[in-house]
Amino acid sequence: MRELPAWLTKGFANFQRRFVSGEDPSFRHAVHFGQSPKAMVVACADSRVDPALLFSARPGELFVVRNVAALIPPPEEDSGFHGVSAALEFGVVTLQVPQVLVVGHSLCGGVRGFMGQVGTDPKSYLGRWLALLRPLQEEFPELGACEEKEVGQAAVKLSLRRLASFPFVAEKLASGKLAAFGLYFQLDPPNLELVEAIP
Ligand SMILES: [Zn+2]
Numbered sequence: 001m002r003e004l005p006a007w008l009t010k011g012f013a014n015f016q017r018r019f020v021s022g023e024d025p026s027f028r029h030a031v032h033f034g035q036s037p038k039a040m041v042v043a044c045a046d047s048r049v050d051p052a053l054l055f056s057a058r059p060g061e062l063f064v065v066r067n068v069a070a071l072i073p074p075p076e077e078d079s080g081f082h083g084v085s086a087a088l089e090f091g092v093v094t095l096q097v098p099q100v101l102v103v104g105h106s107l108c109g110g111v112r113g114f115m116g117q118v119g120t121d122p123k124s125y126l127g128r129w130l131a132l133l134r135p136l137q138e139e140f141p142e143l144g145a146c147e148e149k150e151v152g153q154a155a156v157k158l159s160l161r162r163l164a165s166f167p168f169v170a171e172k173l174a175s176g177k178l179a180a181f182g183l184y185f186q187l188d189p190p191n192l193e194l195v196e197a198i199p
Contacts, residue, residue, distance in 0.1 A: 019059060030060025037063040039099040040091035042084070042159065044070040049105045049185055054192075063091045069110025070103055071132045072159035075166045085166070093168050098178060100163060104156040104195070105185040111152045115143050133158070149184070156182040156195045164198055173198055 019027035030036075040063040041051040051057065051064050065087035073084055091097050104111070114120060114130045121127035136154050140146045160182045163169055172178035182195040 024058065026058035026060055035060050035063070035095065037061055037091075037095060037097055039063070039101055040065070040088070040095075040097040041101045041103060042066075042070055042072055042088075042163075043101075043103040044068065044105055044108055044110065046105060046108060048107075048187060049103065051101075051103060054103070054185065063087075063095055063097055065091075068126065068129055069108055069114070069133070069155060070105070070159065071110075071129070071155070072102065072162045073132055074162045088163070088166060089168060092166075092172060092178065096177070100169075100178065100180045101183055102156050102159045102163065102181070103183045103185055104152045104159075106149060106152060106187050108148075108152055111148060111155055115146065115148065115151055149186075153182075153184050153193075153195045156184060160196055160198060 016022075018024055038061055041055075043049055043051045043064065043066050045066045045068055051062055051066075055062070065084055067084060071084070072088070073082065075085065076082060088100075092100065110126075110130060111133075113126070114133045114136075120131050120134070122131070133155055135158060136151060137143060139154055140151060143151070160180055163180055164173060169178065169180075173180065176199075180198040182197070184193045184195050185191075186193065
């Protein structure tokens with residue numbers, strides 16, 4: 001059997017020093033008593049926008065699903081493999097998180113790919129995924145000439161609308177047991193903006 005790459009071994013040793021034998025009880029607590037995250041986060045897979053680092057979260061605090069461009073698909077009752085929708089159901093219904101955050105960001109390869117019309121090739125997984133952004137073409141007919149920030153924030157709003165259209169989410173929003181926030185993380189200069197909130 002091949003050995004783990006050195007950076008993995010070292011990184012895990014750091015984790016153990018901090019959370020297994022160290023003073024921070026968050027990981028041990030979440031393992032012993034079960035997880036009770038304070039929020040669910042839908043974020044981009046981009047290596048620069050890790051929600052745990054961004055919000056200084058400790059183990060057990062965030063239930064995270066990441067994908068290209070931080071998109072939420074609409075509810076679909078077909079036999080497809082709906083990973084994001086399944087994660088939403090698990091977070092909202094099973095874990096009963098009180099907040100869902102959708103975190104878009106600047107310099108997003110997914111949003112840029114969509115804007116450049118190169119990312120909607122139906123023959124690629126990425127293209128079919130980014131086709132989720134197609135409703136934005138009505139709002140921005142001249143997509144290529146738009147500000148990336150405008151399109152990125154509109155993508156966050158679109159995901160929030162879709163989030164609220166899942167019946168199990170709508171029910172929690174209506175009863176006040178859930179709040180949803182759309183955020184936009186500007187990388188340079190770093191800044192966090194509230195785009196929209198429900199309710
Ligand atoms: Zn991105």
